[in-house]
Amino acid sequence: MDILANLALGFSVALSPYTLMLAVCGCFLGTVIGALPGLGPSNGVAILIPITFTLGLDATSALVLMTSVYYGAMYGGRISSILLNIPGDEPALMTTLDGYPMAKAGRAGDALVLSGVASFVGALLATIGLMLLAPSLARVAFLFGPAEYFALYLLAFCTLGGMASNNQAKSAIAACLGLGIAMIGVDTSSGLPRLTGGNLHLYDGVDFLVAIVGLFAISEVFLFIESHGKGSSIGVTLNKVRIPWADIFSTKWTMLRSSGVGFIAGILPGAGASLGSFLAYTTEKSIAGEKGGFGTGVPKGIAAPEAGNNAAAGGALVPMLTLGVPGSGTTAVLLALLMTLNITPGPTLFTERPEVVWGLIASLLIANFVLLLMNVPMVKIFVKILTVPAWVLLPGVTMVSFVGIYSLSGSYFDLLMMVGFGVLGYILRKLDIPTVPVILGILLGGNMENALRRAMTLSDGDVMYLFSSPIAIGFWIAAIAGFVAPMFLRKILTKPQAIKG
Amino acid sequence: MASDRIFGLVTLITAVAYIAAATQIQTNFFSGQYLPKLFPFMIGTVAALSALVMIFKPDPEPEWPSSRAWINMAIAVAVLALYSIFLKPLGFILPTAFAAGIVSYQISPRKLPALFSGVGLSLGLFVLFKFLLGLGNIVAYRIPTPAKLWEAISVLIPFVGH
Numbered sequence: 001m002d003i004l005a006n007l008a009l010g011f012s013v014a015l016s017p018y019t020l021m022l023a024v025c026g027c028f029l030g031t032v033i034g035a036l037p038g039l040g041p042s043n044g045v046a047i048l049i050p051i052t053f054t055l056g057l058d059a060t061s062a063l064v065l066m067t068s069v070y071y072g073a074m075y076g077g078r079i080s081s082i083l084l085n086i087p088g089d090e091p092a093l094m095t096t097l098d099g100y101p102m103a104k105a106g107r108a109g110d111a112l113v114l115s116g117v118a119s120f121v122g123a124l125l126a127t128i129g130l131m132l133l134a135p136s137l138a139r140v141a142f143l144f145g146p147a148e149y150f151a152l153y154l155l156a157f158c159t160l161g162g163m164a165s166n167n168q169a170k171s172a173i174a175a176c177l178g179l180g181i182a183m184i185g186v187d188t189s190s191g192l193p194r195l196t197g198g199n200l201h202l203y204d205g206v207d208f209l210v211a212i213v214g215l216f217a218i219s220e221v222f223l224f225i226e227s228h229g230k231g232s233s234i235g236v237t238l239n240k241v242r243i244p245w246a247d248i249f250s251t252k253w254t255m256l257r258s259s260g261v262g263f264i265a266g267i268l269p270g271a272g273a274s275l276g277s278f279l280a281y282t283t284e285k286s287i288a289g290e291k292g293g294f295g296t297g298v299p300k301g302i303a304a305p306e307a308g309n310n311a312a313a314g315g316a317l318v319p320m321l322t323l324g325v326p327g328s329g330t331t332a333v334l335l336a337l338l339m340t341l342n343i344t345p346g347p348t349l350f351t352e353r354p355e356v357v358w359g360l361i362a363s364l365l366i367a368n369f370v371l372l373l374m375n376v377p378m379v380k381i382f383v384k385i386l387t388v389p390a391w392v393l394l395p396g397v398t399m400v401s402f403v404g405i406y407s408l409s410g411s412y413f414d415l416l417m418m419v420g421f422g423v424l425g426y427i428l429r430k431l432d433i434p435t436v437p438v439i440l441g442i443l444l445g446g447n448m449e450n451a452l453r454r455a456m457t458l459s460d461g462d463v464m465y466l467f468s469s470p471i472a473i474g475f476w477i478a479a480i481a482g483f484v485a486p487m488f489l490r491k492i493l494t495k496p497q498a499i500k501g
Numbered sequence: 502m503a504s505d506r507i508f509g510l511v512t513l514i515t516a517v518a519y520i521a522a523a524t525q526i527q528t529n530f531f532s533g534q535y536l537p538k539l540f541p542f543m544i545g546t547v548a549a550l551s552a553l554v555m556i557f558k559p560d561p562e563p564e565w566p567s568s569r570a571w572i573n574m575a576i577a578v579a580v581l582a583l584y585s586i587f588l589k590p591l592g593f594i595l596p597t598a599f600a601a602g603i604v605s606y607q608i609s610p611r612k613l614p615a616l617f618s619g620v621g622l623s624l625g626l627f628v629l630f631k632f633l634l635g636l637g638n639i640v641a642y643r644i645p646t647p648a649k650l651w652e653a654i655s656v657l658i659p660f661v662g663h
Contacts, residue, residue: 169554176548190532391609395601415585
């Protein structure tokens with residue numbers, strides 16, 4: 001009954017009229033962000049963090065707002081997948097496979113409602129899973145020492161790198177780039193600057209928000225300039241929206257199974273929502289077999305990836321909250337949010353600041369119901385918003401990014417650096433080098449180095465200390481396996497498009 | 502092929518320079534002799550090895566944009582860099598209108614829509630940020646002194662800037 005008491009605490013924090021209003025705003029904004037082509041949960045949340053911070057909201061309100069945006073964007077991603085055949089973000093890619101054919105067959109409304117319900121089921125079950133699993137994982141995490149943490153961070157980079165790109169070397173370069181940038185600044189133990197090249201602006205280090213907004217949002221603008229903003233017109237018409245009860249009922253087991261699969265995929269450090277939707281879709285496809293007609297616009301083909309990716313979004317919060325290790329690009333951005341609010345995720349968060357954790361979980365539950373209510377009747381409004389042309393949308397995104405970073409620091413140097421990260425992000429994306437490990441590196445670099453340093457201090461410089469406990473050894477093996485296995489698996493399976501960056 | 506090799510080479514040089522810079526990290530009694538250098542060394546080494554893999558096992562060439570698109574992107578980068586510098590001395594409205602308008606024109610080269618999004622976004626976002634969200638350090642316009650203007654421009658000139 002611990003959980004119920006904690007949940008009551010959470011709701012007492014999150015259920016004031018003010019936070020409810022924030023949740024509604026966040027859900028609406030999030031769905032819009034998710035629906036707009038080129039904007040997804042990661043860059044959408046990223047550009048909003050600096051602004052939220054400057055608004056001076058307290059930690060709980062900011063968390064409620066941003067998690068609503070996060071879940072909203074996960075919901076919204078399906079709208080452009082189904083109507084435009086353009087996924088708003090990577091996890092929504094699998095939804096295009098059956099969603100777009102179904103919409104072309106004149107059942108766009110059914111597809112949107114069904115996917116909304118599937119998203120709700122996936123997200124709800126994952127939030128419940130998070131409630132059950134996170135506290136016990138947090139207790140295990142208390143056993144971790146510096147050696148275990150170092151191996152755990154390594155594991156996150158390896159599994160993320162293994163999944164994120166088709167080329168392991170490129171993932172490794174991306175991770176090193178992020179970690180290398182994280183080293184810049186004044187070293188806390190000596191008080192002396194490191195790797196700043198004597199530039200005073202760099203003494204505080206590179207702000208991760210600058211890097212995130214640059215890599216995720218500004219680089220998107222360059223991609224749009226390259227493509228001249230083509231391909232954003234709606235090709236299918238939306239008929240009258242009604243609730244397709246028969247489809248919802250016939251896909252109930254699909255939704256439940258996919259939620260389970262997605263949740264587990266989300267928990268794996270570094271794997272995230274893309275893997276969740278991919279696994280859920282392929283599992284259901286193989287269960288249905290040839291006769292299932294997957295890929296031609298069947299309801300199960302929509303329910304599976306949507307339940308899967310929303311469940312994975314919830315599952316990814318488990319390692320992020322309990323260990324401080326994000327499972328995906330978006331949770332990395334949420335970690336950035338927590339760090340901006342001066343909240344350090346990890347096992348101690350559960351004991352020291354239960355109101356933050358349970359407030360967050362309660363706000364996820366609230367966001368879910370708000371989103372379901374909002375997405376079924378209001379889906380037409382979101383569809384209208386899709387018609388915003390790229391030549392207004394992208395300059396708008398750019399300017400919001402600038403204002404956000406500028407209001408944080410007021411420094412031209414950060415803005416220039418953000419443009420630099422935008423250019424870098426464009427080049428990396430063209431070369432198929434994943435950008436998420438870069439972000440993860442900047443976010444986790446300091447912690448990872450601290451773990452290493454403490455391990456070396458404790459053991460008086462004995463490298464074998466890093467492999468001294470069964471948990472640490474387990475992480476090392478998993479890390480190596482997670483990094484190497486995709487190389488061999490890739491030869492067996494043809495790489496699905498869903499995992500491409 | 503070539504792109505991966507070039508990027509690998511650039512990465513290799515950067516990694517070696519990074520390691521070289523790491524050897525120069527100052528240490529003192531509190532930090533210990535080698536601890537502040539250890540992790541940067543490890544990062545540099547992994548990056549250098551990965552760069553070698555990229556050089557010797559490059560992926561197929563990506564689809565690079567046409568030279569026209571390159572010019573458009575270069576203009577956008579230049580505009581955004583100038584915007585970064587002039588946002589403070591000139592205030593929000595004027596630089597934002599120019600920057601948003603030009604970026605819009607680079608995405609879709611039509612004059613009227615670009616003008617519309619420049620002016621519209623500038624005024625709209627100003628109202629949103631200043632009056633609805635109340636962000637403090639956004640100022641509608643400023644008339645800069647020549648000294649301030651020079652200070653901003655000098656950022657772009659190597660060795661003069663700060």
